[in-house]
Amino acid sequence: xxxxxxxxxxxxxxGTATRLRAFRDRLLLQEDLNFLxxxxxxxxxxxxxxxxxxxxxxxxxxxxSIAVWQLFTDLDLSESKHQRFHSLQECFTRELKxxxxxxxxxxxxxxxxxxxxxxxxxxxxGMQAFQAKGFPYSIEDLFGSAGAAADFQDGSFITxxxxxxxxxxxxSPESGTVEKVTSIxxxxxxxxxxxxxxxxxxxxxxxxxxxxxxxxxxxxxxxxAVAAILVASIRLHFLNxxxxxxxxxxxxxxxxxxxxxxxxxxxxxxxxxxxxxAPAGFKVCAHLQSGHRIRMGEALIEIPPxxxxxxTPLTQP
Numbered sequence: 001x002x003x004x005x006x007x008x009x010x011x012x013x014x015g016t017a018t019r020l021r022a023f024r025d026r027l028l029l030q031e032d033l034n035f036l037x038x039x040x041x042x043x044x045x046x047x048x049x050x051x052x053x054x055x056x057x058x059x060x061x062x063x064x065s066i067a068v069w070q071l072f073t074d075l076d077l078s079e080s081k082h083q084r085f086h087s088l089q090e091c092f093t094r095e096l097k098x099x100x101x102x103x104x105x106x107x108x109x110x111x112x113x114x115x116x117x118x119x120x121x122x123x124x125x126g127m128q129a130f131q132a133k134g135f136p137y138s139i140e141d142l143f144g145s146a147g148a149a150a151d152f153q154d155g156s157f158i159t160x161x162x163x164x165x166x167x168x169x170x171x172s173p174e175s176g177t178v179e180k181v182t183s184i185x186x187x188x189x190x191x192x193x194x195x196x197x198x199x200x201x202x203x204x205x206x207x208x209x210x211x212x213x214x215x216x217x218x219x220x221x222x223x224x225a226v227a228a229i230l231v232a233s234i235r236l237h238f239l240n241x242x243x244x245x246x247x248x249x250x251x252x253x254x255x256x257x258x259x260x261x262x263x264x265x266x267x268x269x270x271x272x273x274x275x276x277x278a279p280a281g282f283k284v285c286a287h288l289q290s291g292h293r294i295r296m297g298e299a300l301i302e303i304p305p306x307x308x309x310x311x312t313p314l315t316q317p
Contacts, residue, residue, distance in 0.1 A: 103262035103297035116160030
């Protein structure tokens with residue numbers, strides 16, 4: 001039996017949805033309660049439970065879950081390639097209709113690998129980046145070793161946070177070759193702004209995957225996909241590999257996969273964060289601001305001429 005998707009925001013109950021969202025917003029503004037609810041609960045247990053629940057293939061349960069999800073988020077499925085889902089996970093990881101995310105063709109920029117809300121960004125100061133104002137972290141710890149992070153000393157970085165209602169797939173920011181994936185086990189702290197202002201070195205504590213890309217001119221770029229509460233599974237499409245808390249495979253996976261700007265690389269199975277790193281000389285596009293939303297394929301980081309390797313990255317205002 002085919003069960004059509006119903007957008008609850010357009011039904012007579014739209015007023016109820018609006019009131020629930022207003023209640024959600026008031027709740028989220030209570031920082032102590034927000035932090036307690038999202039970080040002091042058994043994170044690993046909840047994450048495993050969410051993974052099991054979202055993978056249940058039952059159209060009736062899925063439809064009901066999506067309806068509840070829409071009451072508390074701004075979930076919009078109008079861009080989705082499919083309107084019917086067998087499981088909640090299928091909705092989380094949905095494809096979009098062709099043409100929904102045009103990719104900027106300017107060869108002098110790296111494009112955003114995903115939809116997201118812009119977080120901390122700017123210059124890597126030596127081997128130090130920031131998760132929030134006054135909360136630095138070591139990129140050596142984030143990447144897993146000093147050697148792995150060395151290419152990005154004094155480079156640039158930008159943080160992109162994916163919320164649960166967003167498009168969850170991530171793509172290549174430029175053409176090149178994916179050389180290596182490093183899986184680093186860890187916790188599943190929430191990565192929302194409240195947690196980032198309270199938990200030191202949060203990104204370095206969480207489960208994450210480092211995807212290293214070599215551009216055609218030989219310069220490196222890295223994407224660090226950070227898991228969070230309710231999402232400890234990261235699918236790497238180009239390797240047909242699922243990295244999760246139960247991953248027992250090798251920590252480092254060497255590969256030589258050619259990619260074109262905008263090619264799909266993988267997806268999160270709920271929502272989380274991608275941090276993009278570029279070497280010295282690259283700089284974040286000046287029009288971007290923390291808190292603003294960006295879509296996959298839009299301009300993100302300026303690529304300097306190949307000889308300009310000592311340019312100081314633009315720092316966050």
